[in-house]
Amino acid sequence: MTRVAVIGAGIAGASAAYHLADAGADVVVVDDARNGRATSAGAGILTPVSARPTDDVKSRFMFEAVRHYLDMIRSFERAGHDDHSYGAVGQLILALEDAQLADLDGVMQRAERLTAEYGVAGAGTPYRLPARELAARFPRVSSTAAGAVWLPQVARIDGHTIRELLMHLAVERGARLIDQSADALLTDDGCVRGVRTPEATLYTDHVVLAGGTWSAGLAATAGVDLPVYPQRGQIVHLRMPGGSALPVMSAFNRCYLLSFPGDRVVIGATREDDSGFDPHATVGGIDMLFDRGRAVVPAVQEAQWLEVRVGLRPASPDGEPFIGPATGVAGLWLATGFGPQGLTLAPRAGQLVAASILGESADIPGIFAPDRPR
Numbered sequence: 310m311t312r313v314a315v316i317g318a319g320i321a322g323a324s325a326a327y328h329l330a331d332a333g334a335d336v337v338v339v340d341d342a343r344n345g346r347a348t349s350a351g352a353g354i355l356t357p358v359s360a361r362p363t364d365d366v367k368s369r370f371m372f373e374a375v376r377h378y379l380d381m382i383r384s385f386e387r388a389g390h391d392d393h394s395y396g397a398v399g400q401l402i403l404a405l406e407d408a409q410l411a412d413l414d415g416v417m418q419r420a421e422r423l424t425a426e427y428g429v430a431g432a433g434t435p436y437r438l439p440a441r442e443l444a445a446r447f448p449r450v451s452s453t454a455a456g457a458v459w460l461p462q463v464a465r466i467d468g469h470t471i472r473e474l475l476m477h478l479a480v481e482r483g484a485r486l487i488d489q490s491a492d493a494l495l496t497d498d499g500c501v502r503g504v505r506t507p508e509a510t511l512y513t514d515h516v517v518l519a520g521g522t523w524s525a526g527l528a529a530t531a532g533v534d535l536p537v538y539p540q541r542g543q544i545v546h547l548r549m550p551g552g553s554a555l556p557v558m559s560a561f562n563r564c565y566l567l568s569f570p571g572d573r574v575v576i577g578a579t580r581e582d583d584s585g586f587d588p589h590a591t592v593g594g595i596d597m598l599f600d601r602g603r604a605v606v607p608a609v610q611e612a613q614w615l616e617v618r619v620g621l622r623p624a625s626p627d628g629e630p631f632i633g634p635a636t637g638v639a640g641l642w643l644a645t646g647f648g649p650q651g652l653t654l655a656p657r658a659g660q661l662v663a664a665s666i667l668g669e670s671a672d673i674p675g676i677f678a679p680d681r682p683r
Contacts, residue, residue, distance in 0.1 A: 310335045312513040313666060314504045316491045316527060319348040320468055320652060321644040322519035323475035324659025330482035332667050337511055338479070339504055341490040345539075345588030347521055350620025351652045352544055352577045353394075353466040354557050354567060357432050358420045360402050360412075366674045367629070368423055371650075374657040375431030378464070381656060385474055394470040398568070399433070400463035400557040401447065404455045405604055409561050413437075416458050433462030449555065449606050463557055465567045468652045475656075487511075491520065494531040494641065501531065501640035515640045515666050519659070522586070522623040524645040533635050536683065537646045540624035541584030543594040544577035545602070547612035555606070564601035566609075574612060576602035580649065582624065590617045624648045632658045632677040633665065642666060643679050 311334045315322045318340035330336045355378055357371040378395065385393045404413040420435035436459040443450060443457050450457075480486060489506040494516060496502060503512040518524050518535075528535035552572040559565040568574050579594045595617060602609045625631065625646040635641040642665065644658045664671040675681065 311515065311666065313515045313517060314339060314511050314513040315517040315519060316504060317519035317521055317524070318472070318476055318486065319346055319519060319521050319655070320472045320475070321647070321655035321659045322517065323472045323479065324656040325517045325519060325644060325663050326479040326484050327475045327482070328660050328663035329666065330479045330484040332663070334667070336479065336484035337513070338476070338484055338486045339489060339491045339506060339511070340486065341488060343523075345586065345619065345621040347542070347620035347622045347651055348468045348472050350542060350544055350618040351468040352565065352567060352575050353468050353652050354400070354565060355431065355464045355466060355653055356400050356460065356557065357427070358402070358416070358423060358460060360416055360559055360561060362415070362419065364676065366676050369427060370657070370674055371653065372423070372427040372431065374654045377657040377660060378466070379430060388478060390474055392470070393474060394467035394569070395464055397462050397464045398556045400460045400559065401450070402458040402460070403450065403558060403560045403605065404457065405451060405453065405560050405562065407455045410455055412561055413456055413458060420458055420460065429462065431462055431464070432460045435460055447556070449608055450558070451605060451607055465557055465569070466652065467569065471656070491527055494527060496531045496638055499637065499639060501638055515642060517642045517644060517662055517666070518635070519644040521645060522621045524623060524643070528635065531635070531638050531641060533638055533641065535631065535643070535645070535679070536626050537623045537631070538582070539584060539586050539621040540648065541579065541581040541587065542577065542620050542622050542649065543579040543590050543598065544575060544618045545595060545598050546615040546618065547574045547576070547609060548572050548615055549574045549608060549612035552612070558605055560605050562601050562604060564598070564605055566602060566605055573615065574609065576609065578649070584621070586621060588619045588621055590619050622648050622651065626683060630654060630658065630677050631679045632661065633673045633679055636680040
């Protein structure tokens, strides 16, 4: 039986653990649930179409990742878990002023091309909404908005809920969860041999390093240079009457809003590359989010404050994750560096890493290869 240690029980590690355990591997997950984990703070927008131009290879993977969610949700429901938080609520990509209409035209052209090539699952057929129709269909959007692209099948999820379900199903299939930190990777003669924790040494055939923003330090214990750094993201949660009816909304001012049952409305998110490992909210960050949120939905001004969530995203210099075998250490696999797209991409990445370990075919794009040029 293949022995695998998964370091990190965020959404990437939970996905890898689930798929490995489901295939019969001997899986142990090492995670100390430290403060600042990105999965628990992430907004949960599952869109394969970006407001900004994206490499075609990345776009294809984003469509794959969103379709993987559809398969995953069906698996949850077959197992009797309907409380998965997935909701296909649609997405508005907004031009808040006339000067952004050319950019919006570019979004529409890309959305039409990508859905024609990869299918509409997870996005829906894109539709261009002029200002008057936008105001009629979505009256809560700012009256000054100049138009939008509507993607009716875009979904939102709660990352914490998805992670908990994946871990629950992994444990049901025999995976073990150890509530400890991983202190070091054990290697010998260019091969990974296991993981050392404060209380034990775990000997394994493979290690999946899915430790989020803390992955770089652990990789270094095996002599692997992994340029992942913390990017703080602050996200505000509010309660607004009628808020549950809002779709996902994103704008060119780097603001997004989305809603959950109970009239919970989420505004995000900051991207702070100089934060270090500091998972604390700041007045400046919250103030910026409110300013940008009001520009999209003015009624958030009257909403009830609930909380602010802060996560440390594992960012990379080129903005792409590291997925696949680590360079120079056989048996060490990486699934980290997802930045602000972790909740979208990481479950598919975990599945692909699990398939690779099991000797199955796994089409991991070269732009995510750990040994890519930097």
